[in-house]
Amino acid sequence: MLSLTDRLTRAFSAAFEKAGCPPEHGQVVESQRPDLCQFQCNGALAAAKAARRNPREVGQAVLDALEEKELFESLSLAGPGFINIRLKPGFLARHVAEMGADAALGCPPLSPREKVVVDFGGPNVAKSMHVGHLRSTILGDSLQRLFRFLGQAVVSDIHLGDWGTQMGMLIVALSRSQPGLPYFDAAFPGPYPAQAPVSVADLEEMYPRASALCKEDPAEAERARQATFELQQGRPGYRALWRHFVEVSVAAAREDFSALGVDFDLWLGESHYQDAIPGMIDELKRAGVARPSEGALVVPVDQEGGIPPLLLVKSDGGYLYGTTDLATLRERALEQRASLVLYVVDKRQGLHFEQVFRAAAKAGYLERCRGEHVAYGTVNGPDGKPFKTRSGGVMKLKDLIRMAQDEALKAMRELGVAGEYPPEEQAGIARKVGIAALKYADLMNHRGSDYVFDLAKFTRFEGRTGPYHLYAAVRVKSILRKAAEAGLEPGELLPATGREEGLMMALALFPDAAREAHRHRAPNHLCEHAFRLAQAFSGFYQQCHILGEQDPALRASWLQLARICLAQLEKVLELLGIETPERM
C-alpha cells in the first residue's frame, strides 16, 4: 500500500501536471504549522519560480486541477503560495486502519529491491569487544533490520579483523611463553591438538604486551612480521594456531553480540579474502590501475583533492587492510553481485574508505555497485574524550552491558517498577530495560556526532530514553490484555476527532520516518518517530479512557487504535533492536 504522503503526493503531482507544471513539485509533506493544517505542498513556489509565473496563480491552478477532492476537509492557498491541506477525518481513519491490517504495517517496500551488504567492520581477534564496538554493532544492526523491513535483500557480515600483523605478534609471543607446543615445530607431522592452547583471556592479556614490545623493539617487530609472512604463506603450524585464536575469539564475541540481540548472516573475516588478493593484484597491474611507487605498489586515487594513493603491496611484499578491503569489495560487487555495500565504521576512517572506493571505481568494481561509508562518531566519557574505565583502561563491552543492566535495576527499584513481580521476571525486565537504554541513547543521536556516555541519564524513565518507550508500550499492552480478559474486541476505526487525531497522524507518518532513516542511513529518525508515537499515545491515553468508555463502537474503535499503535511502536523499537517486555 502507498503511504499517506505518497498518496497525497500522487494526487498533487497529477494536478501540477494538469496545471502545466512538472509533477515533481507535487511533493506533499507534513505541515510545519499544525495550527493551520495537517499537510502542505510547497511546490507551487518552486514551480512558479522555474516558469516565471505568479506562485499564487500556480497554486490556484493546481487546486483547480486537483481531483479526489472528496478526500479533503479543506484546501487553501496561504501566504506566498503554500497549499494547506486538511483531510476528511474518515479518510485519515481509513488509512490508519489499512496500515493496521497491512503485513508491512503500511510501510511500502523500496523499489527496486537491491542486494545490500552491511559490513560491521567487526572486532579484531584477540582483542575483546569494547565500547568502540558498541556503535557499529547497534547502528549496523538497526540498519540491517531497517533495510530488511523495507524489502531489501540484506547480507550482514561481521567482517572480523582476523588477519594481519597482530596475528604474527601473538604467534611470536606464544612461542616464547610456551615454546614446547607442536605449532612451532616446522617438522611436526600433525595432526595438531583440537584443544586451543590459549583462552580469550590469555589472548587479551598477550596482545597489548606483544604490541607494546614490538613498538619498542625492532627485532621483535621483525620476528612478528616474519611470523605473519609465514602464516600468510600457509605454514601449517601457524595456520593451526591461528585457527585456534579465531575460534576462541569468535566464541567470546558471539556472547557479547547475543547479549545485545545482534546476529549476522556471515561471520567472515579479512582472512577469507586473502586467496583472492594475488589475482586481483595481477589484474590491477595489467589494467594499469596499480603501479609501483617508492618500492610499494599503489593505486593513485588523487583526482583533484590531496588524497594519498591506496597502498596495495608494501615494499616488503606484505598486504595492508586497504588491500583486503579492496579485494572484499571486489568480491561483493562482482561475485556476490551486491548493488550497495555499507561500511558501518568509525568516522575517523573516512579517508581510508575514500581511497578504497576511488581505487575500486578505477578498477571498475563499482559499475553496478556503490560503496558507502556509514560513518559514526565516538562514545565519550564525561571529559569529552573517548570513554575509558576509571583506571584509564578500555571499557569492555561485556562490563558495559552489565553496568547498563545494573543501572536499570537500580532505577527500577527507586521507582518501584516491577517490585512485586517474581525475581526472575524482574531480572528479565531489567535486562531489557538496560539494553533499551543503551541502544536508544546510542541511536537517538545522529550517527555522525559523538555523544557522552551517561548511564544514569540513559536509564531514566522520563524523556527521550529507552525505558520511557518500553513503559509506553507496556501500558498499551496492559490495556489490550485487560480488554481481552473482559472479552472486548477491537472494531472498526471511527473517523478521527480532536482526541484521536494526533495519534492517527503520528501513525500515518511511520513510512516517512522509515524512509528518512533509510535515506540517510540514520536510525535517529526512527527514534524520533518512536518518541512521537509514544507521546501521541500518552496524550490519547490521557483523554480517552478506553476501558471505561460506555459506547461500544467508540470503545472498539479506540481498542483498534491502541492495537495498531502497539504494533507500530513495537515494530519501530524492533527496528532499533529494542525488545519490549510484557509488563513492567
Next chain:
RNA sequence: GACCCGGUAGCUCAGCUGGAUAGAGCACCGGAUUUCUAAUCCGGCGGUCGGGAGUUCGAAUCUCCCCCGGGUCACCA
C-alpha cells in the same frame, strides 16, 4: 599546511535535496489524578541558529571569506 566533520535555548542535541512563527529532551516555573501502570499529560520560561558577505520573493539549510573545536593525512588497523 591540506582535506573531512562540527559550532543551534542554561545543558544534551534534532532539523540542513531553501519555505510560513527555528524544534525536542533535561533543568526551571505553573497546572491536571474518584479513571485502563501519573514512570504520564497540558501550559510557561528560554535562541544575534559561531561571525561577516553573497545568491534568492524567501537562508539554520546553498556559495565565498574569517574565527573556534575535533579528526585525518603511504608501507599499523
